[in-house]
Amino acid sequence: MCRLNFSSFVLILVALLSERRSSAERTGLPESTDFLLCRHCGFNVAAGSTVSNVRSPAALSSLNQTLFGVEGVLVQTLRNPLGIEFEVVTARGGTCIGSAQTWQTEHTWFPGHAWKACTCSRCSRQIGWVFEPLQTAEARSLC
Ligand SMILES: [Zn+2]
Secondary structure: OOOOOOOOEEEEEOOOEEEEEEHHHHHOOOOEEEEEEOOOOOOEEEEHHHEOOOOOOOOOEEEEEEEOOEEEEEEEEEEOOOOOEEEEEEEOOOOOEEOOOOOEOOOOOOOOEEEEEEEOOOOOOEEEEEEEEHHHHHHHOOO
């Protein structure tokens, strides 16, 4: 399994569930953390702290919302070549696993980046896409 590097990011379907777990329950500290959860099995996909706004020039619309305990989360509506629209957020990191398919460079929503579908590490259902800069995608295709 390839690990995401700093320049990689994950585009996650915003229809995921969100759960707030008090860290006080786990650590005794007063802070709390929200998590993005797989809508299919409830597995922890990413911490709210990994949400990172990456704007796509292909976005049909966008707005900022408070989600996963984070203010100003960019929620974008994107359309694939089949005409299917998705509301998505971006994150750097998480447990999403890039599929075994090769990096795709056509129909990318982020110029200069290749993409592949990513799946939940527990139930293997697609939960989004991972994007990698073109310069490093080819080298990482050997993973
Ligand atoms: Zn799942």
